[in-house]
Every structure is written in C-alpha cells, then in structure tokens.
Amino acid sequence: MERYDQLYRLYEEFDAERLGAHQAFVDLFPPLDSRVALTYWEDASDELDELRGEIRDAFPGTGETYADVAAHATRDQAFAGLDLATKYDRSVNALVLDVDETLRSAGTTDNEIPRETLHLLTEFHEAGVPIVVCTGQTLENVKGFLSQGLGNAVVNSGDVSVVYESGTGVFTPGHGPDTKRLLYEDLDETVRAVFDRLRQRVLSEAPEPVARGCHLQGNEFNVTLKPNFETGSEDAVAVIDDALVYLLDLLGVVVADRVDDAGPAGSAEHDDGVLGAAAGEWTRAFYAARDPEIAAALGERGELPGEREPADTEIPDAVAAFLERVDVAYYEGDAAEVVSRELDKPGGVEAAFEVLGVDDPFALVLGDSKSDLRVMEWVAERDAGIAAAPEHASSVVLDHVRERDDLVFPAGDAGDVLRTVYALDRLVAVE
Numbered sequence: 331m332e333r334y335d336q337l338y339r340l341y342e343e344f345d346a347e348r349l350g351a352h353q354a355f356v357d358l359f360p361p362l363d364s365r366v367a368l369t370y371w372e373d374a375s376d377e378l379d380e381l382r383g384e385i386r387d388a389f390p391g392t393g394e395t396y397a398d399v400a401a402h403a404t405r406d407q408a409f410a411g412l413d414l415a416t417k418y419d420r421s422v423n424a425l426v427l428d429v430d431e432t433l434r435s436a437g438t439t440d441n442e443i444p445r446e447t448l449h450l451l452t453e454f455h456e457a458g459v460p461i462v463v464c465t466g467q468t469l470e471n472v473k474g475f476l477s478q479g480l481g482n483a484v485v486n487s488g489d490v491s492v493v494y495e496s497g498t499g500v501f502t503p504g505h506g507p508d509t510k511r512l513l514y515e516d517l518d519e520t521v522r523a524v525f526d527r528l529r530q531r532v533l534s535e536a537p538e539p540v541a542r543g544c545h546l547q548g549n550e551f552n553v554t555l556k557p558n559f560e561t562g563s564e565d566a567v568a569v570i571d572d573a574l575v576y577l578l579d580l581l582g583v584v585v586a587d588r589v590d591d592a593g594p595a596g597s598a599e600h601d602d603g604v605l606g607a608a609a610g611e612w613t614r615a616f617y618a619a620r621d622p623e624i625a626a627a628l629g630e631r632g633e634l635p636g637e638r639e640p641a642d643t644e645i646p647d648a649v650a651a652f653l654e655r656v657d658v659a660y661y662e663g664d665a666a667e668v669v670s671r672e673l674d675k676p677g678g679v680e681a682a683f684e685v686l687g688v689d690d691p692f693a694l695v696l697g698d699s700k701s702d703l704r705v706m707e708w709v710a711e712r713d714a715g716i717a718a719a720p721e722h723a724s725s726v727v728l729d730h731v732r733e734r735d736d737l738v739f740p741a742g743d744a745g746d747v748l749r750t751v752y753a754l755d756r757l758v759a760v761e
Contacts, residue, residue, distance in 0.1 A: 411753025493678030543569035554667035582609030
C-alpha cells in the first residue's frame with residue numbers, strides 16, 4: 331500500500347492543480363515573439379520548477395516521478411493509473427489509436443484533434459512509446475493531419491505507423507521496403523475481383539438520391555460511400571440509409587455473377603433496370619442476421635427480406651460461403667461500406683507491431699466502433715493491453731471497456747485517458 335499512501339500524500343499536501351495548470355501553460359503556450367508573452371511564460375516556467383522542486387525534495391528517490399505524475403494527472407487520473415499499475419504490473423509500450431469520434435469528435439473538437447491530446451502524444455513518443463494510428467480513413471487523409479498535428483519529425487521518426495482503411499494496408503515511414511505493406515494483395519483473386527467490380531459499378535449504377543447525395547471515398551481497396559452532407563445530419567442519415575440498401579443489393583449481384591453455382595439471380599433484372607431482386611434478398615438477409623444495426627436500418631425503410639418481392643431468402647451455399655469473407659459496415663449518418671473480413675484492424679495492428687519491433691506488446695487501444703472492438707478483444711485475449719472508449723461509443727464497445735477497466739472518457743477528451751496511462755507508466759516503476 332506504500333504507493334497508495336504516497337499518492338494520497340502527494341495530492342493532500344501539494345497543490346497539484348496549480349502545478350498541472352503551470353505545466354499545461356508551459357507546454358501548450360511556448361514563448362512567442364512578444365516581450366509580454368515571453369515574460370508570462372518565463373514566470374510560469376520558473377514557478378513550475380519551484381513547485382516540482384518541492385515535491386522532489388519531499389519524496390527522496392521518487393520525487394521526480396511523483397512530480398511528473400502531479401504535473402500531468404489529476405488526483406482521479408493518478409489513482410486510476412495506480413490501480414492499473416497494481417493490476418497489470420506493466421507499463422504501456424504502444425498506443426493504438428482510432429481517430430474519428432475517438433481522438434477527435436464532430437461537434438466537440440471542431441473535427442480537429444485537440445492540442446492537448448497532440449502534445450500528450452508527443453510526450454509518449456519522446457518516452458519511446460510507438461504510436462499506431464488505426465483508422466478506416468484513407469492513407470492520404472491520415473498523413474495530412476498527422477504531419478500537421480504531430481510534425482514531420484515525429485511522423486517520420488520510425489516509431490509511428492498507420493493502419494489505414496481498417497487494415498487493408500500499413501504505412502510506417504522510415505522502414506525501407508517495409509514502409510508500406512499492402513495487406514490486400516494477399517487476398518485471393520476472386521475476392522479482389524469482386525471488390526474491383528463493385529468499385530467500378532457503385533456510383534455509375536446508383537439511384538439518383540444516392541448518386542447525388544454520396545461520394546466514393548478514395549480508398550485503395552475498400553468500397554465506402556460517404557454523405558455529401560454534414561456527418562450525422564438528418565440528410566446524411568437519410569442518404570446513408572439509402573446507400574446501405576443499394577450497396578447490399580449491388581453486392582449481391584456482383585457476388586452472384588462471380589461465384590460458381592450461385593444460380594441465375596445475379597443476372598436477373600426487372601424491366602425498369604432495378605438490380606436482381608433475389609440477389610439483394612440474399613445479402614440483406616445475410617447481413618441483417620449478423621448486425622442488429624443493419625437490421626434496424628433496413629426495417630425502418632421496409633427493406634428487410636420478405637418486406638418486398640420476392641421473399642425467397644434461401645441463400646445458395648456458394649454465395650453464403652463467399653459472403654462469410656466479406657463484411658458490410660453501417661455507420662448511421664456517416665458511411666456504408668464493404669470490406670474484407672480477412673483484412674481487419676487486428677491484422678493491421680499485428681503487422682504494424684512487426685514493423686515497429688514491438689515484440690511483447692502491452693498496448694493502450696482507443697476506439698469507438700465495432701472494428702475497434704476487434705482490436706480490443708485481440709489484445710485482451712493475449713493479455714497484451716488495455717482498452718478505452720469515448721462515452722458515445724458503440725454499446726458493445728462500452729460493454730467491453732466497462733467490463734475490463736472502465737476507462738470511459740468524455741467525447742473529444744482522449745487526453746483524459748492518456749493522462750491516466752501517463753501516470754500508470756511512471757507509477758509502475760515505483761517500488
């Protein structure tokens with residue numbers, strides 16, 4: 331209990347709140363080209379040194395550690411970090427971070443990663459902790475905001491990796507021939523052909539509301555329809571629901587055309603040019619049975635199997651076997667997409683760890699969606715880390731996180747859990 335006693339003493343006897351405020355000021359508002367600003371910064375820096383010095387003197391041998399903890403973590407964050415240190419007796423040696431609605435949140439962070447969060451990430455980087463950004467976004471999008479937010483020196487340091495398009499590729503600058511690994515190239519020809527054909531047809535054959543209201547995200551492999559409206563808005567919700575129905579139907583047709591013994595439905599069309607109805611029944615039935623959110627979206631539109639003609643949802647074995655290898659993801663008001671089940675975030679993270687040389691990972695995984703949950707479950711099964719999620723995350727993600735360590739943070743405030751882990755990493759070394 332000595333570490334707990336020391337932590338109680340730290341937050342009872344010293345003004346940790348004032349110390350933290352000075353640390354934040356010094357970190358986030360560096361000297362500017364202004365005599366007044368420079369004076370304020372120098373005064374805050376001097377007072378910060380004095381406050382840290384008082385703690386160093388009061389805790390012989392561990393004072394620097396406790397000063398770091400008090401400067402970066404609130405009392406609650408510090409005790410949460412110590413609980414994790416006691417439970418796992420390991421420091422976090424890798425960060426695995428989703429971006430949208432995790433590091434940044436629409437409506438709360440102006441769709442930008444807060445400066446505080448970016449600074450904390452640079453502190454972890456300086457401490458030698460590799461960073462894996464794990465996202466459904468395209469590589470070019472991620473490279474842009476990472477370079478702007480973290481700086482080119484950090485991004486190109488060799489300790490930052492990007493798992494993009496939910497695991498279709500891994501980009502790790504500074505690693506020669508391993509810098510970019512195209513994981514989708516390992517898929518068999520039939521799967522790749524289906525995705526190629528789907529991408530070719532998805533916009534050209536879309537009904538007018540989808541064609542006008544959506545655009546095709548510039549992925550290397552996945553097929554993702556995004557709204558031409560503000561994410562989460564009423565218009566975005568409506569058009570993505572329409573896009574989901576259309577994408578399921580088109581997937582059914584493309585698969586039926588490509589898979590042997592699928593039957594004639596793949597080429598069947600109504601007189602008005604609507605896609606083969608039976609093939610659409612197959613895919614809607616298949617994915618509605620596996621995803622309650624897809625089932626609910628289809629149900630609200632009267633598009634569940636049996637609610638429109640024909641009602642034959644007996645899926646040919648060859649089609650069902652192929653669909654087991656393909657996933658349809660639905661994000662209300664944000665995206666409808668088709669991805670390969672053989673390419674996922676856990677596989678991408680594993681590949682990133684291999685390139686980064688993280689042989690015995692104990693990672694912090696931050697995420698909000700079902701694809702992030704797979705990474706959380708992957709590290710949990712291997713005793714290879716801890717998981718955290720924003721309070722608006724998918725219910726299944728929140729269930730997992732609360733059951734494990736209850737690391738739930740406010741929307742747009744990933745810094746809260748990063749500070750907890752900062753405390754964990756320093757306190758685990760204290761005897």
